[in-house]
Amino acid sequence: MPKKRKIDMLQTPALKAEKVPEVLKPVEPLTDRQFECLKFIYGYFITRRFYPTQREIAEALGVRSNTAAFFTGPIEKKGYLHVEPGRRRNIRLTPLAIKLLTEKGVIKEETQIPLPV
Secondary structure (H helix, E strand, O other): OOOOOOOOHHHOHHHOHHHOOHHHOOOOOOOHHHHHHHHHHHHHHHHHOOOOOHHHHHHHHOOOHHHOHHHHHHHHHOOOEEEOOOOOOOEEEOHHHHHHHHHOOOOOHHHOOOOOO
């Protein structure tokens, strides 16, 4: 009768570090400037009922318009924004962003309105 081998769960193909489902990956914290950008996007949507363009984000942050991508790109990679390529006003807040803004007190529970995500 052959001996049973112990199986290391981290060695199985489904659980290697690069194959961990997105839900289980830890969320990287935002820098202060990235959080400021996220707050601006939320505030812009609340006042105008549509999301800002990259140029409007850049103007609000006081940077050149092509520099806004240096803020929105990492925020998207961290899971707080969804960007649809090839469209104007293509930035959307994710449920993770709404949760963070609520935790930080930017969004008040009693005044929360449904956001398109």
